[in-house]
Amino acid sequence: xxxxxxxxxxxxxxxxxxxxxxxxxxxxxxxxxxxxxxxxxxxxxxxxxxxxxxxxxxxxxxxxxxxxxxxxxxxxxxxxxxxxxxxxxxxxxxxxxxxxxxxxxxxxxxxxxxxxxxxxxxxxxxxxxxxxxxxxxxxxxxxxxxxxxx
Amino acid sequence: xxxxxxxxxxxxxxxxxxxxxxxxxxxxxxxxx
Numbered sequence: 128x129x130x131x132x133x134x135x136x137x138x139x140x141x142x143x144x145x146x147x148x149x150x151x152x153x154x155x156x157x158x159x160x161x162x163x164x165x166x167x168x169x170x171x172x173x174x175x176x177x178x179x180x181x182x183x184x185x186x187x188x189x190x191x192x193x194x195x196x197x198x199x200x201x202x203x204x205x206x207x208x209x210x211x212x213x214x215x216x217x218x219x220x221x222x223x224x225x226x227x228x229x230x231x232x233x234x235x236x237x238x239x240x241x242x243x244x245x246x247x248x249x250x251x252x253x254x255x256x257x258x259x260x261x262x263x264x265x266x267x268x269x270x271x272x273x274x275x276x277x
Numbered sequence: 278x279x280x281x282x283x284x285x286x287x288x289x290x291x292x293x294x295x296x297x298x299x300x301x302x303x304x305x306x307x308x309x310x
Contacts, residue, residue, distance in 0.1 A: 128307070133282050142282050146303035149291040150284035153306045158288060164306045173302040175295045196303070203301045 135189045172199030194227035210244040231265035252277045
């Protein structure tokens with residue numbers, strides 16, 4: 128990460144604009160114990176209250192780093208019931224990084240956000256239809272499978 | 278524009294900054310060795 132991803136100009140600008148970046152050694156007690164760190168690199172999106180919203184373990188190239196970070200930012204808002212803000216971030220990930228491994232989860236959470244915001248269950252059915260056609264082998268398609276009955 | 282990420286090193290300071298700027302924290306556990 129230090130050699131490839133973090134020196135990238137896009138990553139520097141993205142991180143500085145969207146996060147408070149905090150670097151901690153993997154064996155620094157008590158944080159490594161509190162967060163149950165077993166391997167590096169581990170990246171965690173934390174809320175202002177210290178609550179964990181998203182975690183990634185292992186190397187991320189710049190493209191995957193941004194995709195993972197967008198998902199983490201979206202989950203930060205989703206977990207705090209800010210569905211409009213979450214939607215914007217999930218949409219950003221889905222439209223600008225369509226080949227990312229994180230897209231299926233973003234499609235799932237986008238649909239749930241739309242449902243939570245509107246109360247319209249058709250958004251959940253749409254989640255399953257989109258995932259089953261675009262990501263048939265994803266775990267998120269399996270998680271959405273009950274929505275096909277709506 | 279900065280040419281490196283200005284990582285904070287202290288959780289308490291990071292949380293104060295997060296509150297002040299209303300931003301999430303990106304917590305990076307690394308192996309400095």
